[in-house]
Amino acid sequence: MAATLAAPSAGAASFEACVKRLRGDVIKAGVKADIADAAFRDIKFDEKVVRFSRNQPEYRLAIWDYMAFLVDPARIADGKQMMEVEEKTLRAIEKAYGVDRFVLAALWGVESDYGKIEGDFFLPQAFASLACAGRRPGMFKGELIHALKIVGAGDVKLQDLHGSWAGAFGHTQFMPSTYRRLAVDFDRDGRRDTINSVPDALASSANFLKKAGWRSGLPWGFEVRVPSSYKGPTGRSRKASIAAWAKRGITRADGRALPRSGSYGLLRPAGKSGPAFLVSRNFDALYSYNAAESYALAISHLSDRLSGKGALKTAWPTNDPGLSRAERKRLQELLIAQGLYKGEADGRMGPLTAAAIKEAEKKAGLKPTGRPGARILKVLAGS
Structure with missing residues (x-):
C-alpha cells in the first residue's frame, strides 16, 4: 500500500483504486473473494475516522477531565446494576481466569458503557479509509485482513462488524488481531462472539489480562x-x-x-x-x-x-473541575439555548461544542479555551 495516498484531495477515483488493491491483498492473505466483495461493496472514504485518529482523548485531556466523565455517578450506578445482572457470569470468569470481577465490569463500562456504545463505524470502511489515508496504512490493512478472517471463520456476521473509528469492536472493544489471538468461546455455543455474547466478551478480556501478567489476588x-x-x-x-x-x-x-x-x-x-x-x-x-x-x-x-469504595481522598489540582457526562449534556443544552451550538445535546465533546464554549467564554470575559469545565457551566447556568 502506498502511504502517500490521501483523501479527499486524492479524490474518489484514488480511493477506489486503493480499495481495489486492498481487495487483492486481502484475497492473497486468504480471505474468500465473496467475503471481500461483500465487505467492499458500496464503501466510501470516511474522513471522520482519519480525523479521529489524530485526536485521542487519553493523550489530549487533562487527567481530571478524563476521569470526570469516565468515572461519573451514572457509570458507577449502571455498573453496579450490570454486575447484579451478570453476577453468575462474572463470578465464573473470575474463577476461571483469576481476574477480579470488579475490574472486568469496570473495563466493560469504560470500553462500551456496558454494551450501550460499541461503535457505529462499519469496520471494512474504517480500515480501508485508514489504510488508504492514515498514518499507519500497513497496520490497518492487517487489521482489515484479520476482521474479514473473523467473518470467514463464522464467529461474527459481516453486517455486525461495527465498532470504533480505529476498528475496536464488541462489548470490550477488541481489535481484530487481538480477537483472533485471545478471544474465547465462554458460553460454549461454538462461536467466539464478543459483539452479541457478554460471557464471551468479558472472558476474552479476562484472558487478555491474564496473558498480560495479571496476578490473582493482587490489587491494582x-x-x-x-x-x-x-x-x-x-x-x-x-x-x-x-x-x-x-x-x-x-x-x-x-x-x-x-x-x-x-x-x-x-x-x-x-x-x-x-x-x-x-x-x-x-x-x-x-x-x-x-x-x-x-x-x-x-x-x-x-x-x-x-466494589463500594469511596472517591479519591486527594482533589485534582484545578479550580475548574471536569464534568460528568450528564453535566456535559447540560452544558450543551445551555449553549443551544444561547444560540451558540447547533448540534445535539448528547454529552459528547467535539469541535463544534469546543467552538461554542469558546464563544461563551468570550462573552463571559473568560479566556477562550473551548474546554468543558465547571466554571463555564456555572456561568451559563447563572449560578
Whole structure:
C-alpha cells in the first residue's frame, strides 16, 4: 500500500483504486473473494475516522477531565446494576481466569458503557479509509485482513462488524488481531462472539489480562499520601518493595496499613500536588489494554467504586473541575439555548461544542479555551 495516498484531495477515483488493491491483498492473505466483495461493496472514504485518529482523548485531556466523565455517578450506578445482572457470569470468569470481577465490569463500562456504545463505524470502511489515508496504512490493512478472517471463520456476521473509528469492536472493544489471538468461546455455543455474547466478551478480556501478567489476588494499587519533601523515584515501571516505600514516608490515603508485601511503582498523574498511587503489575496489565496510564487509572478507580469504595481522598489540582457526562449534556443544552451550538445535546465533546464554549467564554470575559469545565457551566447556568 502506498502511504502517500490521501483523501479527499486524492479524490474518489484514488480511493477506489486503493480499495481495489486492498481487495487483492486481502484475497492473497486468504480471505474468500465473496467475503471481500461483500465487505467492499458500496464503501466510501470516511474522513471522520482519519480525523479521529489524530485526536485521542487519553493523550489530549487533562487527567481530571478524563476521569470526570469516565468515572461519573451514572457509570458507577449502571455498573453496579450490570454486575447484579451478570453476577453468575462474572463470578465464573473470575474463577476461571483469576481476574477480579470488579475490574472486568469496570473495563466493560469504560470500553462500551456496558454494551450501550460499541461503535457505529462499519469496520471494512474504517480500515480501508485508514489504510488508504492514515498514518499507519500497513497496520490497518492487517487489521482489515484479520476482521474479514473473523467473518470467514463464522464467529461474527459481516453486517455486525461495527465498532470504533480505529476498528475496536464488541462489548470490550477488541481489535481484530487481538480477537483472533485471545478471544474465547465462554458460553460454549461454538462461536467466539464478543459483539452479541457478554460471557464471551468479558472472558476474552479476562484472558487478555491474564496473558498480560495479571496476578490473582493482587490489587491494582491504591491511593497514597506522599511527603511534601519527597524527591524519590516516580513512574509505574520504577517499582520497589512496600518496605522501601514505607521508608520513603509513603502512607495509604485512607489511613489503612500498607500491604505486607508486593512490588509497586509510584504514579503521580497530575504532578506533585494531585492524587498519587502505588500501582502493581496488575495496573500494568490494564495499561497494556490501551497503552495509556489515564485509561488504566480510570478502570482501576471505577473498579474500586463498583466494589463500594469511596472517591479519591486527594482533589485534582484545578479550580475548574471536569464534568460528568450528564453535566456535559447540560452544558450543551445551555449553549443551544444561547444560540451558540447547533448540534445535539448528547454529552459528547467535539469541535463544534469546543467552538461554542469558546464563544461563551468570550462573552463571559473568560479566556477562550473551548474546554468543558465547571466554571463555564456555572456561568451559563447563572449560578
